[in-house]
Amino acid sequence: MRFLSWQIRSRLQQDIVMPWVLGQKLVVQNGMTGATGNIYAGLHEFADMALVLHFLRSGDYFADVGANIGSFTVLASGVCRAKTFAFEPDPGTSLYLSRNIQINDIASLVDVYEIAVGDRCKDVEFTVGLDTVNRVVVGQHRSHSRLVKQMRLDDVLKNTVPAMIKVDVEGYEEKVISGALSTLMKEEVKIVELETVSPCAEKVLESIGFSRRFYDPFSRSFGNEGSSVSSSNACFIRDECFVNSRVRSADRVEVLGISF
Secondary structure: OHHHHHHHHHHHOOOEEEEOOOOOEEEEOOOOHHHHHHHHHOOOOHHHHHHHHHHOOOOOEEEEEOOOOOHHHHHHHHHOOOEEEEEOOOHHHHHHHHHHHHHOOOHHHEEEEOOEEOOOOEEEEEEOOOHHHOOEOOOOOOOOEEEEEEEOHHHHHOOOOOOEEEEOOOOOHHHHHHOOHHHHOOOOOOEEEEOOOOHHHHHHHHHOOOEEEEEEOOOOEEEOOOOOOOOOOEEEEOOHHHHHHHHHHOOOOEEOOEEO
16 A cells, blocks of 8 residues: 555655655655665665664664665664764755755754765765766766765764764775774764775774674664575674664664564
């Protein structure tokens, strides 16, 4: 029924407000890959999003680098009531990020930065209009791109330390890590989720105390190998005892009739 409702409404209206998780809503339109995945599946990136729901608490800080239309931001601030720093350089996508913040009444918990995040402060070319695969252009100029300001995460956050950082920047993750070393070395950072992991980025994270783990939302446990629950991002955790205590003590969540 949910699938049918979406199919009909998305053909009649450009923008649709759909109910989502635990009273939250999403403003989406047909063609938004990640956002519409949440309509079909409940949580488009199930293990990664479940970890956000199980780990974050009110009073925590969350960095959402490559926020897109704000799915992770809504979970972190709308459900968990954490303070989010959301980074989305594409103005069209950032518009929907802002709309999702407003419709869920979480503006006081979210700071939006319409900038790229990397290893140094400069202007970079960034693709536009490509939804979830927008990225910093490296090398040859692309026609559908614009100049945007890039900053280091260290410079934006300064003395604010997120408990969890999610980075989804289409292969630019290593640059983001390079510009966030001062932040990452602080013990308060417990979880880093990366969409793309280079050997260099993994080595850096391991050198400052992070270990790569695979999260199973149903058992609320971390393993050294992937479980039957698929994950879109690589998960690195530090202070495993603390993280385990957090996820195991979180309230149960129900999404589309599935409890975890």
